[in-house]
Amino acid sequence: MAAETQSWQNLAKAKLESINESIPNDWRLASIPRTEEQRDVTGNYIQQYLSKEEIEITEAIAPTIIERTSAGHWTAEAVTRAFCHRASLAHQLTNCLHEIFFDAAIEDAKALDTYYSRNQKPLGPLHGLPVSLKDQFHVKGVETTMGYIGWLGTFQGKKGTGKERVFESEMVKELRDLGAVLYCKTSVPHTLVSGETINNIIGYTWNPKNRNLSCGGSSGGEGALIGLRGSPVGLGTDIGGSIRIPAAFNGLYGLRPSSGRLPYEGMANSMDGQNSVLSVVGPLAPSVTTLQLLVKSLLSREPWLHDPLVHDMPWRDDRAVISPDQKLSFAVLRHDGVVSLHPPVRRALETVVQRLEKQGHKIIEWNPPSHKRGLDILLAAWTYDNGADVRSAFALSGEPMTPQIARIYGADFNPHPPKDATFIAANNVAKREYQKEYMEYWNSTAEMTGTGKPVDIVIAPVAPFAAARPNGFLWYGYSAFVNLLDYTSCTLPVTTVDKSVDVTDSSFEAVSEFDTTVMATYDPEIYDGAHVGVQLMGRRLQEEKVLAVTEYVAGVLRPLRNVRL
Numbered sequence: 225m226a227a228e229t230q231s232w233q234n235l236a237k238a239k240l241e242s243i244n245e246s247i248p249n250d251w252r253l254a255s256i257p258r259t260e261e262q263r264d265v266t267g268n269y270i271q272q273y274l275s276k277e278e279i280e281i282t283e284a285i286a287p288t289i290i291e292r293t294s295a296g297h298w299t300a301e302a303v304t305r306a307f308c309h310r311a312s313l314a315h316q317l318t319n320c321l322h323e324i325f326f327d328a329a330i331e332d333a334k335a336l337d338t339y340y341s342r343n344q345k346p347l348g349p350l351h352g353l354p355v356s357l358k359d360q361f362h363v364k365g366v367e368t369t370m371g372y373i374g375w376l377g378t379f380q381g382k383k384g385t386g387k388e389r390v391f392e393s394e395m396v397k398e399l400r401d402l403g404a405v406l407y408c409k410t411s412v413p414h415t416l417v418s419g420e421t422i423n424n425i426i427g428y429t430w431n432p433k434n435r436n437l438s439c440g441g442s443s444g445g446e447g448a449l450i451g452l453r454g455s456p457v458g459l460g461t462d463i464g465g466s467i468r469i470p471a472a473f474n475g476l477y478g479l480r481p482s483s484g485r486l487p488y489e490g491m492a493n494s495m496d497g498q499n500s501v502l503s504v505v506g507p508l509a510p511s512v513t514t515l516q517l518l519v520k521s522l523l524s525r526e527p528w529l530h531d532p533l534v535h536d537m538p539w540r541d542d543r544a545v546i547s548p549d550q551k552l553s554f555a556v557l558r559h560d561g562v563v564s565l566h567p568p569v570r571r572a573l574e575t576v577v578q579r580l581e582k583q584g585h586k587i588i589e590w591n592p593p594s595h596k597r598g599l600d601i602l603l604a605a606w607t608y609d610n611g612a613d614v615r616s617a618f619a620l621s622g623e624p625m626t627p628q629i630a631r632i633y634g635a636d637f638n639p640h641p642p643k644d645a646t647f648i649a650a651n652n653v654a655k656r657e658y659q660k661e662y663m664e665y666w667n668s669t670a671e672m673t674g675t676g677k678p679v680d681i682v683i684a685p686v687a688p689f690a691a692a693r694p695n696g697f698l699w700y701g702y703s704a705f706v707n708l709l710d711y712t713s714c715t716l717p718v719t720t721v722d723k724s725v726d727v728t729d730s731s732f733e734a735v736s737e738f739d740t741t742v743m744a745t746y747d748p749e750i751y752d753g754a755h756v757g758v759q760l761m762g763r764r765l766q767e768e769k770v771l772a773v774t775e776y777v778a779g780v781l782r783p784l785r786n787v788r789l
Contacts, residue, residue: 374620
C-alpha cells in the first residue's frame, strides 16, 4: 500500500513540476506572500509585475481587444504574450492552471497576424482573443487530466486509444475557426463535483480577492484566473452551479445556458451517460458584453451540425435588447427553506431589489416548490452508479479522494451496487413532475406582477456565503435547483464584504441545526473584502433575454461600483 501511495505522490509531484516549469524564468515570482501579509492579490498587487502596455491589454474587455486586433492596432501576438504573462502570475498566486501551452499559443497568434497582414481583415469575430479553458476540453498537444492522477499520459484514463494529445473537443475547433487563441487550461476539483477546487496534483485553488477563501468550483481555476485578469474570457461547465459559483466568488459574470444551446461534444466529463441532468458549457468574463460576444460567435458556427444534442437555434437579436423605458417584473428568493444567507449575501440581494424598485420595476416574493425536494432528485441522478465512475478513476492511481469529494461519495473504494432501471425511471418521472410544478408556479405569478404576465426574472443567491471557506461548501441548494429545471441563469457581481457593515447577525434564528452550522462559518474578519454576487434566472433557453437583463441591471448598479458592461 505504501508503494502505491508513493507512486501517486511521485506522479503528482512530477506533473506539478512540469506545470510550473512551463512558466518562463522571467515570469517566475521570487516569493509568494502569505495570506496574512497580502490577502488580496488582484488589482495593484498583480499590476506591479506587469508593464504599462501589458496592463492596458489585460484589463481591456474582450470586445475592446477584438476591436483593436481587428483594426490592426494591437497584434494578436502582443495580446497573447500579455495574457500569458498575467496568467503565469495568476497561477503562482492561486494555483489555477493545469496545462500551460504558451509557446503553441504564441505561434497561433503569429499565424493570425500573418493572415491579417496578407488579407487586411480578421480571421473571424474572435480574431486574436485569448480564451482560457476548463480542464475538460481536449486540446491537441496537451493532456486532459480533469484533476485525476490516473489520467496522466492517457485519454480519459485509457491508454493506446490514438487520441492522446491529438483529439480536440468540438468547441475547441470552433474557437480556432473564430480566430481565438487558446493558451491554458484551468484547475478543477477531481470528479468536478465540488464547489471548491482542489485535487492531488495542484492542491487548493485560492480566491485571489481574498485568499482565506475558495475560488469556487468546479470551474474554479477559470474564476481565479479571470478574477486576476489572466484571461479576458474563459469557458467552464455547470451541472450544479460550477460556472455560477466561481463567477460569483470572483466578481464575474457567468452564464449557465440551458442544455443544448452550446456544444459539449467531445469534452471529458464525470458520470458521462447520466442524462437526467446534463452538464452544460458556458462562458465566464468580467463583462456581460463579453458573454454575449462569445455565445453569439459560437452560435454563428452552427454547432447543431456537429453536436447531436445542440438545438438548431441561432442567436436571436430581437430577444437580446431591453429598452430603457421597459418595465420589468422580478421575483426575489430570500430563503430556500433550508439554509439562511450570510449577512453580505443578504445585503447584496437587497441592494439589487432596492435599486430596481427605484427604477419602477415590480418586485414580488418568490415562494416556489421545495428546493430541498428538487435537490434530492438531482443528487439521486448524480449517484445513479453509486460513484463507480469516479472511484474507477481514483483506482487508476490509488490516490485518495479529497475531503470535499469524500463527503459526497464516501472515502472507501468499495462502491455499492448501482441503481437499477426502475429507480432511474422513477427519478426521471419525479424530475419531470417537479419541472411541471415549478413551471406552473412561475406562470401563476402573472396574477401578482400587475403586468398580466409572469415575472421576467428571478433574483436569487448563488450560495448562502460570499465564498466558501476551505472544506466549508456545505449547501448547493441555491445553485443546483437551476440545473434540475434546466433554466438559464447569469451571475451578477454586486459588492464586496465590508466587515464594518456585514456584522454577525445577533438576531439570527436558525431553521435547523444544519442552518446553524452553515451560518457559523461566517466571520466578518475572515470574509472582509470578498466579492459578493447574485444570479438572475430566466426560463429555459432564454439566454439572450437573461444576458440583456443582466446587462441592464449591471447598469442600474453602476453608481454603486465600477461595473464593466
